[in-house]
Amino acid sequence: MLSESFKPFFDWCGATWLGTTVRDTVWAFPLIETFHLLALAVLLGTVLIVNLRVFGLGRRYYASAGQIARELEPWMLTSVGVLIASGIPMFLSETDKCYESVSFPIKIMLIVIGIVYQITVQRRWIVRDDGKAKIAACFSILVWTTVGLAGKGIPYV
Amino acid sequence: MTILGICEWLQNTPWAYGIKHSSWQFPLIESIHSLGLSVMLWPAALLDFRLLGVFMKKRPASQVAAQFLPWVWTGFVVMVLTGSILFASEAVKCYNSPFFRTKLVLLVVAGLNALVFHTTVFRDVASWDEKPATPWRARLAGGCSLAVWIGVVVMGRALAYA
Numbered sequence: 001m002l003s004e005s006f007k008p009f010f011d012w013c014g015a016t017w018l019g020t021t022v023r024d025t026v027w028a029f030p031l032i033e034t035f036h037l038l039a040l041a042v043l044l045g046t047v048l049i050v051n052l053r054v055f056g057l058g059r060r061y062y063a064s065a066g067q068i069a070r071e072l073e074p075w076m077l078t079s080v081g082v083l084i085a086s087g088i089p090m091f092l093s094e095t096d097k098c099y100e101s102v103s104f105p106i107k108i109m110l111i112v113i114g115i116v117y118q119i120t121v122q123r124r125w126i127v128r129d130d131g132k133a134k135i136a137a138c139f140s141i142l143v144w145t146t147v148g149l150a151g152k153g154i155p156y157v
Numbered sequence: 158m159t160i161l162g163i164c165e166w167l168q169n170t171p172w173a174y175g176i177k178h179s180s181w182q183f184p185l186i187e188s189i190h191s192l193g194l195s196v197m198l199w200p201a202a203l204l205d206f207r208l209l210g211v212f213m214k215k216r217p218a219s220q221v222a223a224q225f226l227p228w229v230w231t232g233f234v235v236m237v238l239t240g241s242i243l244f245a246s247e248a249v250k251c252y253n254s255p256f257f258r259t260k261l262v263l264l265v266v267a268g269l270n271a272l273v274f275h276t277t278v279f280r281d282v283a284s285w286d287e288k289p290a291t292p293w294r295a296r297l298a299g300g301c302s303l304a305v306w307i308g309v310v311v312m313g314r315a316l317a318y319a
Contacts, residue, residue: 034314037191038307044192045199049228061216061224071213145192152188156181 001102010095019092029093036086040148042079046072047144051137054126065137066127103153110150114143164248177246190239197232198306200225207291208299214289219282256319260312267305274298 002010013019022028049058050072053065062068091098098104117139125136158166167173176182206212207221244251251257278294285292291299 030314030318034311037194037314038198038310040191041195041198041310042202044195048196049200058224061220148192148195149188152184152191156184 002099002105007099010099013092014095016092018089019095022089022093029090032086032089035082036090039079039082039086040151042075043083044144044148046076046079047140050126051141054133054137064127064129065133069126098154101154102157103150107147107150107154110143110147114140114147117143161249161252164252167245168248170245173242173245173248176242183243183246186239186242190236190243193232193235193239194310195232197229197236198310200228200232201306202303204229205299205303208295209303210289210291210296217286218291218295219286222279222282251316254316254319256312256315260309260316263305263308263312267302267309270298270301270305274302 014023022032050065050069053059053062053068058068122136122140125132126140127133168177176186203212204221204225207214207216207218213221244257274295278292278298285295
């Protein structure tokens, strides 16, 4: 799927010290992947808790989606940090697979879209109590769930 | 019939065989299994943090439990359903894997921990509900739950590679 112009960059990434070390250490990839998965649970869990509050789930416990979003924000940002920090060595260790995969470029594009969307639209719309908040919530759940699924898909397609 | 015999039979049933040898069924179920983790693990961890007295300290513990336990149960049901299918499709591999056996033991520990917590210290939650500092048995239950569930995830990942 990726254009051939990306190939030298991917090869360079794969030849880095970190890439070769992870590739040559049997237990490194599963270990890093475990951290990646745990952090994904934190991120997706937060996305669901916040966005489903927009639809009224947990209204007995929180006055608004904005309130719980603020409370969980430090955890969410930490999880994003762990996801990126664990995702990079995994990528470096299997650049050939990522280059040939359809899921990988989709995942990266969705991450960029998701982050830009989060800091531009989502933060403003989620605190409104109208239809826009619901649209924002649906889009957020859709993007981040698909990021997770696309990640799972890298070894397959 | 031995347990291994049951595993062999299960793995060779047409539907289990079909899942394992389909190009997309196993990865799809595995993906749902992973997504279920988000529904279950993070809300469970948030409750554990409250029990440990490190997060949401201003909110009554019973309220945090009431908010997040339905998430935990929903996620758990998804995990058990998808996990059972994944197990059936490679039952013999699981039977022979020390990681799978450890995972099962940890799941039993998690269940016992929750059972003890709910039948003892949580019965008496009214006496410590509003306090940011929780009783030691609540902290123990929270810490144990957190450690055991992380262990379950670690074993699950290890199982996929070994």
